[in-house]
Amino acid sequence: MAALLMVEDDGELAEAYSLALTALGHEVRISGSGEDALDRAANFDVVLLDVMLPGIDGFETCRRLRAGSTVPVILLTARGDPVDVVVGLEGGADDYVVKPVEPRVVDARIKAVLRRTVPRGPGPAVLRVGHLVIDPGAMTVTGDGRELALTATELRLLLEFAAHPGQVLNRQVLLERVWDYGYAGDSRIVDATVARLRAKVERDPANPAVLRTARGLGYRLVLP
Incomplete structure (x- = not known):
């Protein structure tokens, strides 16, 4: 309930x-x-x-x-x-x-x-990506030492990327893993959430260094 x-x-x-x-x-x-x-x-x-x-x-x-x-x-x-x-x-x-x-x-x-408030699968204990520290166990993300206020969906999306560093994840895969259903093939929710997430985790959201776009394919989390 x-x-x-x-x-x-x-x-x-x-x-x-x-x-x-x-x-x-x-x-x-x-x-x-x-x-x-x-x-x-x-x-x-x-x-x-x-x-x-x-x-x-x-x-x-x-x-x-x-x-x-x-x-x-x-x-x-x-x-x-x-x-x-x-x-x-x-x-x-x-x-x-x-x-x-x-x-x-x-x-x-x-x-x-x-x-979405609880990640479905185990991720790395702690993942450091540039200025970010992603802690799946504590469900926290810090940037330059400051905890970032992510929504449950944004956090789960970032944890999905963190569980597959360097791997391109297409929009349909993200819809199924993060939103729990196919969502009628509507990828706009993925793109909008990635944009919101970048605004919070990137130092320069206009030139993302952490969440990169693989044109025509999807997105990937880039390790330094």
Whole structure:
């Protein structure tokens, strides 16, 4: 069971999803605005966030949450335009689900997000990559001696690279290993998360030295 905060201003829709997700074993609370969600999100395991909200919209709410919190965020919205998907993922969302969607699909996405908080396979005890120290056992990453605030998904992605140093990992492999499902072949979530990760771990994100792109193939972690 997960404690869920559903941020949705359509009362009937929020209640319908709440009842269905409760029947699937979750504890659900409803919030009607981004401002309220910012005040309450720290008390929940996952935030289900609509984009079209009164006041600050879901994109801005997600950005503000991500600035000070690692709580997983799933954008659950009727806006399915590819540009919106990219904006949402680049803003820090862990997943993007387009409504209408069956509650069981939402349940599967929630479970997948929560599984990312624990790496699935053993990695090296401690891996030093340039200015970074990656400790899979402690689930911490430091850069130049300072602990970096990575989300669960960002950490799991970096640990996947750390478990295969120097090896090119393509987007589909990363989707299966990090996101726990094929994700309908949508590689945008991988690219957006790599971009966020680079912004945190690279000294110069515009010229990455740690996470390199293998053009047309995927990404690899480069050892010095």
